[in-house]
Amino acid sequence: MRMEDFGQQLRRLRARAGLSQEGLSHAAGVSIRALADMERGRTRGPQRRTVQVLAEALGLNDDEAANLEKAAALGRPRPRTATGPAAPAVLALPRDIQDFTARVPPLARLLEMAQDADPNRPMVAVVAGQPGLGKTAFAVHAAHRLAPHFPDGQFALDLHGMDPEPTTPRDALARLLGSMGVPDAAIPAGTDDRAGLWRSVVGDRRVLLLLDNAVDESQVSPLLPGIGPSLTIVTSRHSLAGLESVHRSDLALLRREEAVELLTRIIGSERVQAEAQAARDLADLCGHLPLAVRIAGQRLLSRPHERLGKLVARLAAEGRRLDGLQAGSLRVRAAFALSYRQLPPESRTFLRRASLAAGADFSPETGALLAGLPYDEAVARAEELTDAGLLQSDAATERYRFHDLLKLYAAEQIAVEDGPEIRDAALDRAARWMLRRATAAALHFDAEHDRTAPRDAPTPHDDPGPDGAPTGREEARTWLEAERAQWLAALRRAHVTGRHREVLDTAEAMHWFSDLNQHWEQWVEVFQLSVDSARSLGSRREEAVHLNYLAWAYNLCVADPHAALTSADAALVAARDCRDGLQGGWALGYGAGAVHRLGRSEEAHARLREAADCLALQDSPQARLAELTILNSLGTLLRQVGRAAEALDIHRRSERICRAGIPGRTDELITLYHAVARQQIGNDLAALERWDEAEPPLRQALAAFEASQMPAWAGPARLDLGQVLSATGHPDARETLLAARDALAALKSPRQAEAATSLAVLDEAAA
Known part of the structure; x- marks a missing residue:
């Protein structure tokens, strides 16, 4: 009796098990099309792994499974007898690792793609990314999982993309054709002819091809089948962005x-x-x-x-x-070295110098400065390195980041290839430019700065950016926030290398901008550096100024009143040494804020009274502005200790000064101070339970802060308004408190808890 072929056996066993092709497909994880091809005899010799999963799904005993495997083996192409050392080996899949971990979503997408494939359209999946992501391990694991869907064979070929001489398409095609049983004598000489024969041989077969470690598109394209139900998985450290109509598996770092x-x-x-x-x-x-x-x-x-x-x-x-x-x-x-050695010299330079950038990411202009390249070339190098998997680009902005370990490797190459002199020159070049740009950007927020005066900004000649320095407040704010780590590192560099005038100029320019970002703890470091630079230059007046800025930072940015008091008292000593009444007044005010936070209200009151008296004796515009600040602080303190009527008188006095105007100061600046006085007047009236009178000045203050783009001031004003609206039962109360809570949370303000409490009280009352 003639032995059944594989297809006949499979059909009989499936019928005996009472399974449809769809049922067996689901049980074994083999596609319906692949089963149909086997049963019709189109696929005569599926691979051993496929036979095993079919036997398990059919519930065969050992003898039946052995007979099914025997029938499959008879249908498989017999390996050619090697005629010499050049005979190609079978391109079997590498061993799957048993401890493979994670990668569930990309693996599931590949499995889904294989199950839903168009039988006339070959599938191609590209697995690309930086060194060390486990691309090959993922591809091998996926190939083993997908093997039952491709019963005509699974083949793996290392293209040696990281070697000095990667595998040529011609040689790769010879190995692939040999693995499919094509004799050496039948393999054409030319690459195009070999590619045509390969497409012909594999066209109607369900095969899985793993092309590992590809170097570029030109190496891969000739190896891809043209028609049929095959799947090709390509791994590469390069993005292979030029390959069309492919599925991309972007592997991320592990969680x-x-x-x-x-x-x-x-x-x-x-x-x-x-x-x-x-x-x-x-x-x-x-x-x-x-x-x-x-x-x-x-x-x-x-x-x-x-x-x-x-x-x-x-x-x-x-x-x-x-x-x-x-x-x-x-x-x-x-x-890392494999990828690094393949780069052109200019890209290697960019990569290692970019590792000098501070912070988690960097812009092309920072890379350009460090590498000594024009901006456009720096962008091209950064994009090339991104395609090579050595940098990651930001999803929304033109910024780039290293993996931590790759950054360490790149920094090692600086020591090997550049040395300390070139390294220091790169850092100094970047620091000088960065401080000029930061100073020019920060002055957009200095209400006392003469906007018509020329600024020492980077010139078009030395500016690596495409558009020069920021031209408006919003652009300046965006740049200062994005480049915070870079200009702070530049400030440190200038301080360490003795460029103390640059440190002082930058810190001075920053002091108004710092008011917008009181939640940045870095202001303590900024103003500590500027204090040290003032001392190095022997300028007691500038030392007093920057000690006052430092006291402000300790008070408001890190909530350290002890350190704030130390700085304020040192500023007072320096101011008196140089007979600067303005800085003396500021020092008394900042010291008052510190002792008030320490619970010493009477001492705070005395310091504020002394500060106000000191500043009243000064006739400069700066002294009038300082007096306004001190009066507002004094009134706030009085309100907090239950003397709201006295506080209201003080804040009315501030309002009168604003209405009278201050010679030499812009309407914009006076409007801002007037808004602060109105906010305090509204709070005083609220403390006196004069709710209807409190609402208008608070709304006016909030509108002014928003118009001036002062979120650090607008957030508390919105909370004050929300509390007044809540007290009067206004329908906008809840929405106002919600907005205040979210804004204060974004600013990391201590008052966010107060906003949450006010909101909870309102909700409880409404329940």
Whole structure:
């Protein structure tokens, strides 16, 4: 009796099990089309893995499964007898790793794509990204999971994209054709002819092709099937953006918990549970990069008695981190070096110099300054490095970031290839430009600055940016916020290198801008640097000025009244030494704010009275502005200690000064001070329960702050207004309090809790 072929056996066994093709497809994870091809005899010899999952789904015993495998084996192409050393080997999939972790969404998308594929249209999936993301591990794991859908074979080919001489398309095609049983003598000589034959051979077959480590599109394109139900998975450190009609699997860094899970699968749950925090710290030090986590795990696995905390301590030292991330032949540094060595010289320079940038990300202009390149070329280099997987671009703005470990590697190359002199020159060049730009931008917010005076901004000749310095307040604000880490690093650099006048000029320009961003703790450092620079220059007047700025920062930005009082008292001494009544008045005012926060209200009251008297003796416009601030503070203190009527008199006095005007000061500036007085008048009236009278001045104050784009002042004013509206039962009360709470939370204001409480009280009363 003639033995049944594979298709006949499969059809008979499926019928015996009472399964439709759809039912067997669902049970085995093999597509309906693939089953139909097998049963019709179109696919005569599916791979062993496919036969195994079919046997399990059909519930076959060992003998039946063996007979099914035997029939499949008879239908498979017999391997050619090698005629010499050049005979190509079978391109089998690499071994799947047993501890593969995470990547569930991209894997699910690939599986879905394979199941829903058009039988006449070959599928191509590109897995690209930076070194160490586990692209090959993901692709191999996906290929093993997808294997049952491609019973005509699964083939893997390393294209050696990181080697000095990657595999040519011609050689790759010869290996692929050989793996499909084409004799050497039948393989054409030319690349185009080989590509045509390859497309012909694979056209009607359900095969899975893994092309690992591709260098570029020109290497990959000739290897892609033209028609048919195949799937090609391509991995590359480059984006391969030129490949059309492909599915892209963008692998991200692991989440912290996923990195810990990978570590657990490598070394076992017992060791991880025994040092749970050390495991989390280790994941963080590895930057959640799969390769780094695997190396750390393999290192620990080879040292079963070594504590995780010991490796954490070693990796915590940045200078030794890359040395610590190696286990046998696995080395993070080597993975980065492969990509780095392939770059053109100019791109290598840009990459390593960009590692000098401060903060989590950097702009092309910062990269241009550090690398000594024109702006447009810096953009081109940054984009090239992004395509190469060595930088990540921001989704919304033209900014770039390193992975932490890659940044360490790039910094190492500075020491090797540039040396300290070139490094210092790059840092100084960037710092000088950055401080000029920061100073010019900050002066947009200085209400006392002469807007018609020329500014020492970067000139078109030395400005690497496309449009020069910011031209308006909104543009200036955006730039100052985005480049905060860079200009602060530049300020530190100027201070360390003795450029104290630059430090003072920048800090002076910043003092109005700082009022808009009181939640930035960095102002303490800014003004401490400027105080130190004033002392280095021997300027007691500037020392007093910047000690006062520092006292303000301690009071409002970090809520440290002890440090604020120390700075204010030092400013008072310096002001008296140089007989500067203006700075003396400010110092008394800032000291009053500090002692009030320390609970010494009577002393605060006395200091404010003394400050007001001191400033009243001065006849300069600056003294009038300072007097307004002191009077507003004095009135606020009186209201807080239950003397609201006296506070109202004080704030009315401030309002009269504003209405009278201050010679030499703009209407815009006086309007701002007038708004502060109105806010305090509204609060005084509210404290006196004169609710209807309190609402108008608070609305006027809020409108003025919003018009002047002063969110740090508008947030508290909105809260004050919301509390008054709540007291009067106004329908806008809840909406106003909600907006105030959200704005104060964004500013990290201590009053956000007060806003939440007011909102809760209102909701409770309405319930």
